[in-house]
Amino acid sequence: MDGLETRELRYFVAVAEERHFGRAAERLSMAQPPLSRAIQQLERRLGVVLLERNRRGVSLTPAGEVMLAQARLALDAVDAAVRRTRRAAAARSTLVLTTKAGASHELLKELLDAHAARPGAVGIDVLLCELGEQGRLLRDGRADVAIMHAPFDVMTGLDSVEILTEGQVAILPAAHPLARRSSLTMAEVSDVPDLPIARWPRHDYTYPPGPGPEVRSQSQLAQLVALGRTLLVIPASSRAWQWPEHVAVPVLDAPPVTTLLAWPAGARSEALAGLVETAGRLRAGGAAGSPGVS
Amino acid sequence: MDGLETRELRYFVAVAEERHFGRAAERLSMAQPPLSRAIQQLERRLGVVLLERNRRGVSLTPAGEVMLAQARLALDAVDAAVRRTRRAAAARSTLVLTTKAGASHELLKELLDAHAARPGAVGIDVLLCELGEQGRLLRDGRADVAIMHAPFDVMTGLDSVEILTEGQVAILPAAHPLARRSSLTMAEVSDVPDLPIARWPRHDYTYPPGPGPEVRSQSQLAQLVALGRTLLVIPASSRAWQWPEHVAVPVLDAPPVTTLLAWPAGARSEALAGLVETAGRLRAGGAAGSPGVS
DNA sequence: CACCTGTGATACCTCGCCGGTATCACCGGT
DNA sequence: ACCGGTGATACCGGCGAGGTATCACAGGTG
Numbered sequence: 001m002d003g004l005e006t007r008e009l010r011y012f013v014a015v016a017e018e019r020h021f022g023r024a025a026e027r028l029s030m031a032q033p034p035l036s037r038a039i040q041q042l043e044r045r046l047g048v049v050l051l052e053r054n055r056r057g058v059s060l061t062p063a064g065e066v067m068l069a070q071a072r073l074a075l076d077a078v079d080a081a082v083r084r085t086r087r088a089a090a091a092r093s094t095l096v097l098t099t100k101a102g103a104s105h106e107l108l109k110e111l112l113d114a115h116a117a118r119p120g121a122v123g124i125d126v127l128l129c130e131l132g133e134q135g136r137l138l139r140d141g142r143a144d145v146a147i148m149h150a151p152f153d154v155m156t157g158l159d160s161v162e163i164l165t166e167g168q169v170a171i172l173p174a175a176h177p178l179a180r181r182s183s184l185t186m187a188e189v190s191d192v193p194d195l196p197i198a199r200w201p202r203h204d205y206t207y208p209p210g211p212g213p214e215v216r217s218q219s220q221l222a223q224l225v226a227l228g229r230t231l232l233v234i235p236a237s238s239r240a241w242q243w244p245e246h247v248a249v250p251v252l253d254a255p256p257v258t259t260l261l262a263w264p265a266g267a268r269s270e271a272l273a274g275l276v277e278t279a280g281r282l283r284a285g286g287a288a289g290s291p292g293v294s
Numbered sequence: 295m296d297g298l299e300t301r302e303l304r305y306f307v308a309v310a311e312e313r314h315f316g317r318a319a320e321r322l323s324m325a326q327p328p329l330s331r332a333i334q335q336l337e338r339r340l341g342v343v344l345l346e347r348n349r350r351g352v353s354l355t356p357a358g359e360v361m362l363a364q365a366r367l368a369l370d371a372v373d374a375a376v377r378r379t380r381r382a383a384a385a386r387s388t389l390v391l392t393t394k395a396g397a398s399h400e401l402l403k404e405l406l407d408a409h410a411a412r413p414g415a416v417g418i419d420v421l422l423c424e425l426g427e428q429g430r431l432l433r434d435g436r437a438d439v440a441i442m443h444a445p446f447d448v449m450t451g452l453d454s455v456e457i458l459t460e461g462q463v464a465i466l467p468a469a470h471p472l473a474r475r476s477s478l479t480m481a482e483v484s485d486v487p488d489l490p491i492a493r494w495p496r497h498d499y500t501y502p503p504g505p506g507p508e509v510r511s512q513s514q515l516a517q518l519v520a521l522g523r524t525l526l527v528i529p530a531s532s533r534a535w536q537w538p539e540h541v542a543v544p545v546l547d548a549p550p551v552t553t554l555l556a557w558p559a560g561a562r563s564e565a566l567a568g569l570v571e572t573a574g575r576l577r578a579g580g581a582a583g584s585p586g587v588s
Numbered sequence: 589c590a591c592c593t594g595t596g597a598t599a600c601c602t603c604g605c606c607g608g609t610a611t612c613a614c615c616g617g618t
Numbered sequence: 619a620c621c622g623g624t625g626a627t628a629c630c631g632g633c634g635a636g637g638t639a640t641c642a643c644a645g646g647t648g
Contacts, residue, residue: 004372005299007635021596034636036596046376048383053596055644063383070375070435077371078298081364082340088360089342141364156560157451265451265559266367301606315625328607330625347625349615 006078008042009071011035012050016068020057073139080141080264087141094123095271098134098143106237107164107259108147115278122271131200138264145272149235150258160262161280168254169236171246173228179247186233186253195231198224235259300372302336303365305329306344310362314351367433374435374558381435388417389565392428392437400531401458401553402441409572416565425494432558438566443529444552454556455574462548463530465540467522473541480527480547489525492518529553 014024015035025032043050050064060068087093099108108126115121127143132153134146139157147163148155170189172179178192190197196212198221207214213230215221224230225246235257236248261279263272308318309329319326337344344358354362381387393402402420409415421437426447428440433451441457442449464483466473472486484491490506492515501508507524509515518524519540529551530542555573557566 003300004376005301006297006372007299009372009375022594030635031637032596033598033638037598038635040597046379046383048379050379055595057595061383063379066382067375067379070371070378074368074371074375077364077368078300078303081303081361081368082298084364085340085342085344085357085361089340089355089357154560156453158559159450266448316623324606325608326624327609327626327628330627332606334626349624351624 003045004042006075008038009075011038012042013068013071013075015039015051015058016060016064016071019059076136076140080139083141093271094125095145095275096125096127096143097145097147097275098127098129098137099147100129100131100134100149111147111163111261111275111279111282114282115275118274118278121274124275134262138262144267144269145261145263145275148260148262150260151255152257153260153262155260155262157265158262159265159267160260161276162258163261163279163282164237164259165256166236166259167256168233168251169248170251171225171232171234171248174245174247176228179249181249183250183252186251189231189233189251192231195229198230198232297339298336300369302332303369305332306336307362307365307369309333309345309352310354310358310365313353370430370434374433377435387563387565388419389439389569390419390421390437391439391441391569392421392423392431393441394423394425394428394443405441405457405555405569405573405576408576409569412568412572415568418569428556432556438561438563439555439557439569442554442556444554445549446551447554447556449554449556451559452556453559453561454554455570456552456554457573457576458531458553459550460530460553461550462527462545463542464545465519465526465528465542468539468541470522473543475543477544477546480545483525483527483545486525489523492524492526 011024011028014028015021018024018027021032021036021039025035028035039051046067048063048067049061050067051058052061112124112126115124127137129137134143134148135154135156135158137143138146146158148158148160170178170184172195176195178184178188193211196210198212198215199207199210201207201214201216213224215224221230221232225232228245233251233254236250237259261276263276305318305322308322309315312318312321315326315330315333319329322329333345340361342357342361343355344361345352346355406418406420409418421431423431428437428442429448429450429452431437432440440452442452442454464472464478466489470489472478472482487505490504492506492509493501493504494509495501507518509518515524515526519526522539527545527548530544531553555570557570
């Protein structure tokens, strides 16, 4: 009746992402015909058509979209099982903490120092990641705990404790007229003709239309900011973006950003509980929860 | 490098749960030798010893315990992928709502009526389950939404909206001395010699020690209550437990029970959002969140 | 309009590995 | 010493995963 091996899920994800059997087969290091057959078998077993075979590659049916999202989650869960089991077997266990490169420098340092000061605290490995990759890393077991930022990061499936809430500032070239202002509004910064806001790729790797430059990474964006080609609205504490030739002006009506310490819902470990308690103590902001130690 | 087919996870879970290769093989409808080999191969690929082979069956290493928990989650995620994809393909989609049999009768009826009154509301199938099975059903895709009760049910990985908070009552035989009281305390009901509180099995199927009868299902417990062999502390609205020959006495210091409508974190569907909104409107208690519709 | 190109599907074959049977090695309790 | 029950090993057979060759089809393109 059921079954569904991870192999089939991996195949489907490859085809769904590449939208092309040939490229997917190449990515999977296999020939195209068995891949076609495997997908057909998957569709037969599910009793559901997942792909529309067009003349130029394939496209996803609505059910296929659901399958893609669910298959990614399931594959992440399998990866997490492997990683967490391996780490559980390693004698000296450490916590892997992941955070967006450049964000919350002082806060992270403070947290690590406070944690290291605890008697019997386990070591913490810091794993820097891009953009909103923290959730993925937590879900597939590459990380145990993450520093994330509401309302930007998707927190579904994660538990978290609040560390810090702060306002946002606009980063502008010092010579720009707006740089002399003591404060700004979102309406003002979102429509500055000579400093259009950068555009990030969507999930399908295309870019939304607009005048701003296209960027794919934080370092590209940093370069553009340094060149005075775009402006940025970021949490006040993100020092990594601040150069001498730029100024930071508070944006009054930008939504406040909350820095959170997050972990996979249901995680149960002594070490994690200790770190979360340390974080909660660091800033006695309202705790949203705490990892259970059964 | 990695791989890990769900077959291997299923095999491991069977052996870990049965703590016996032979019984696990029988449960899997296969012979014992290939099962042994598959587990050995799994351990080799992970580079981790998961099982201690004792003379009388097997026991789990600490890493094996981690693997068991993670493998269950991963297998649930795979099942969920299948179920959600099939349901996405079914033209006329319905929501599957699950709830503990017997709990929150009136509330559920009210919710279903209110939902049915909405224009364009999708159908709702009700799936009755045992004990704290709701979370499992949500995680493996057999249900889309559940009625759960804090602080009893584990809410990790789930989003929820509060529907109702209420006190708890003790259910006693009408003839019992305590039944004439207008209220009771936990201290009083937890130590009634002739009505010892029933004991539920732990996860390893053993029972905690104590004088109370051992029960494995709600219906067994109902039978014992009807026989006047045990007492019960339950939410005031759980009518299913109330017979003419019993009385309900409020227990003043019992923790209040909150009835919640819960769904898998990250679920995104128009139909679910509608139901959640209806539930939130039903009782304008504080909403803990709402499912995103991207 | 014939032809070439690039797509996924089909036909057919091979061989790896998954599972079955038979048996062993080990040990604990009579 | 013996027997029963455990998991491990040896060996074998068949299914199915994957490879190669090829087809069917639809668009461009001269």
